[in-house]
Amino acid sequence: MTIFQQVSQDRSADEVAHQIEGLILEGVLRPGDQLPGERELATELGISRPVVREAIETLVASHILHRRQGDGTFVGDIIGQVFSDPIATLLPHHRKATHDYLEYRREVEGIAAGMAAERATGYDRDMLHQCIERMQSAHERQDFAEEAKVDLEFHSLIGEMAHNLVLLHTLRSCYKLLSEGIFQNRSRLYEKPGARQALFDQHMAIAGEIQAGNREAASKAARDHMSYVMEKSLELDNEAERERISSLRFKKREH
Template sequence: MALTDDAIEKIKAMIVSGELRPGDRLPPEKELAEHLGLSRNSLREAVKALEIIRVLDVRRGDGTYVTSLEPHLLLEAISFVIDMHDDDSLLELFAVRRMLESQAAGIAAQAASDEQSRALIDEVASIDAETVTVDDLVAHDVRFHSDIVRLTGNGYLLSLVESLSSRTIRARVWRGLTEQDAVERTISEHRAIAEAIAQHDSALATSLATAHVAGIERWLRQATSA
């Protein structure tokens, strides 16, 4: 295993240094093994491992290429791990969301243009608490949180938060169906966060986002212990 790890590190170093770029085709196996001072066996195992985590794309009969290295590709392995967790892990997932999304809201408040801020406020205003269905509310919730993280300009953070968010949808539907005033509370909290971002108040946006996700954690903790 140590030899395979060494091979992985050497290929990674070629990518990090720019010797191999996204979309580049790797040299033939024999040539690359000699260049890196590896056995062809170790190189082959390293390529398999890097293919699994979407760093390399092995095209049968064509060659092996560096993928686009886009965040959504590289974070697929994390999505798989999240999907394999059971409901007992939901509180931990929400805790991670709280930590990441509160900071994202603070950054968004610094970075958002007037147009982007208005779009966020309009998203909240598009939801009518009197008529919205639970499914529509959850769809809005997903859009709203993704839009905030998107404002940070960090593609890796966006992909990670969206992976976490998709795993918590069932709990959000459950809350919407069972908690009194959940719809009104969600819309009100979203509106406050959006307004803090529009006012470029980073500290307030961070605090409001923290309290917002923490409220869902508190509800979930009570619901699962009942």
């Protein structure tokens, strides 16, 4: 099954490039995905290889696609950044930044979950079901790394299911900060007693309301989930600060 639509032979390379851009913008093609080879892509689009080659060259020049010598053509890392690099460097060192980041996500993910419940297609619901199955499997195996990975995919998928391009890419940009290690709260949360089960149950609740098409309930479940993450993150920060202060007192008295 191909994701590309055939175009008439008189179509230009610009129109082929536009179709590929649309697939990237809609989240069908993701950063790092490999495109079919020129011959295969020309067959799927129903046009000549020179037209495909010209379209790809245009997208490579725009940094939307990139080539790896001997490997092929891939979707570039085009997810935008909410913050510039200097600001992103400062964020981990200021506690308020973590709170504000989570607060922002709470409101935006509430909107996304509500839209997803209202707009999800059958394909969307199937993908959500598969994601939940993977999450449940990782949870039962106590595979913390896999569970955290699927956790991020779960939230990204809900952004896709909202079918709003600006919302999708805003959320992806936020999640990029997590994947790059700017905010580390989720891995720390898994270490807190009872947190893994609570997070898992909250994800199940969000998915259940989306699958049922309950907009308001899905939105509330998503906001409640992020409120929990905010609360526990604050507890962890406070615990870390108490540990820091007590260790300083201990070292002082040793001398």
